[in-house]
Amino acid sequence: MIRLFYYDKKLKSMKFSKQNVEKLRKKKAKIWIDLLGDPKKELSIIKKLFFLHPLTVEDLVKRNIRVKIEEFKEYLVIVMYGIEKNSHKETVHFHEVDLVLGKDFIISSHAHKFEAIEKLMKNSERLEELFSKGVDYILHKIIDSQVDNYFPVLDLIDEDIEKIEDDLTKKADKKVLGKIIKLKKQIVSIKKIVIPQREKISTLAKEEYRFISKRLGPYFRDVYDHIIRISDMIEGHKEELSSAFDAYMSTVSNNMNEVMKMLSIIATIALPLTVISGIYGTNFKNLPGQYHPYGFWIMLIGMIAMCTISLAVFRKKGFI
Numbered sequence: 001m002i003r004l005f006y007y008d009k010k011l012k013s014m015k016f017s018k019q020n021v022e023k024l025r026k027k028k029a030k031i032w033i034d035l036l037g038d039p040k041k042e043l044s045i046i047k048k049l050f051f052l053h054p055l056t057v058e059d060l061v062k063r064n065i066r067v068k069i070e071e072f073k074e075y076l077v078i079v080m081y082g083i084e085k086n087s088h089k090e091t092v093h094f095h096e097v098d099l100v101l102g103k104d105f106i107i108s109s110h111a112h113k114f115e116a117i118e119k120l121m122k123n124s125e126r127l128e129e130l131f132s133k134g135v136d137y138i139l140h141k142i143i144d145s146q147v148d149n150y151f152p153v154l155d156l157i158d159e160d161i162e163k164i165e166d167d168l169t170k171k172a173d174k175k176v177l178g179k180i181i182k183l184k185k186q187i188v189s190i191k192k193i194v195i196p197q198r199e200k201i202s203t204l205a206k207e208e209y210r211f212i213s214k215r216l217g218p219y220f221r222d223v224y225d226h227i228i229r230i231s232d233m234i235e236g237h238k239e240e241l242s243s244a245f246d247a248y249m250s251t252v253s254n255n256m257n258e259v260m261k262m263l264s265i266i267a268t269i270a271l272p273l274t275v276i277s278g279i280y281g282t283n284f285k286n287l288p289g290q291y292h293p294y295g296f297w298i299m300l301i302g303m304i305a306m307c308t309i310s311l312a313v314f315r316k317k318g319f320i
Helices: 018-026 040-051 053-062 115-122 124-133 135-148 150-170 174-206 216-278 295-317
Strands: 002-007 011-014 029-037 068-071 076-086 091-101 105-110
Touching: 002 018, 002 124, 011 124, 018 029, 018 040, 029 040, 029 135, 040 053, 040 105, 053 076, 053 091, 068 135, 068 174, 076 135, 076 150, 076 174, 091 135, 091 174, 105 135, 115 124, 115 135, 124 135, 135 150, 135 174, 135 216, 150 174, 150 216, 174 216, 216 295
Parallel strands: 029 105
Antiparallel strands: 002 011, 002 029, 068 076, 076 091, 091 105
């Protein structure tokens, strides 16, 4: 699916075709072409119209490539990732957006619908305002929206961590451990994307590119500040999960110690009783109290007394 918007004193859209794009290029209109899905046939046309390098076309076709910014003679290539969290499945998804920025055109390519792009296309007034300033302002808007999408996702992860901490105060079971491990993996995967994006956005904020206006410098610095905050939030969540994991292990260890303590108490009480029952279970003919009419009851009372005394001693010492 290909969507084409252009600005020639006024915002308009038209069907993508070689003839239409050639007309717009001759008129020197500002163009935005959005590629949704896998339009390989159209890319061959776009390649010729905008003099794209074969490696650039390859980047627009392939997915899951590294975050990068590459400058060519006729254009600038930027690859960034947005994020989305599925609350029901408790998973995190990354959406790659490939951007090609030229003097009077911008090409965006993404496999799935991207919320920021969809909203921008529906908001004709905002889009026209950005077009009037320059196609690089559309680039900034897309990147800024990508970065801002990380905040609600990290807020949801923060809520999940709070739930885990509440669960730990009630009961530490394997389900809680599974949640901790799953969130740790999510944080690691987010960090792998955010760190390189932070470095690339810093270059947009500090370095000068031919196709990006100097007026956008402060705006990209603001985006850089946002991604720095995101990095700090990731580190904070990582520390919180490490603390939750330590708390889980400590709780499990304490529970195990309680069980071992109880078993030790039972074994200590049962030991003398086992000795007495073992002695009187032997086959010797002459045992003390063997022929006494109340011998069994005397032995039983003695065992009960030993248990009572042992429990009293343990309680006094604070073992139980």
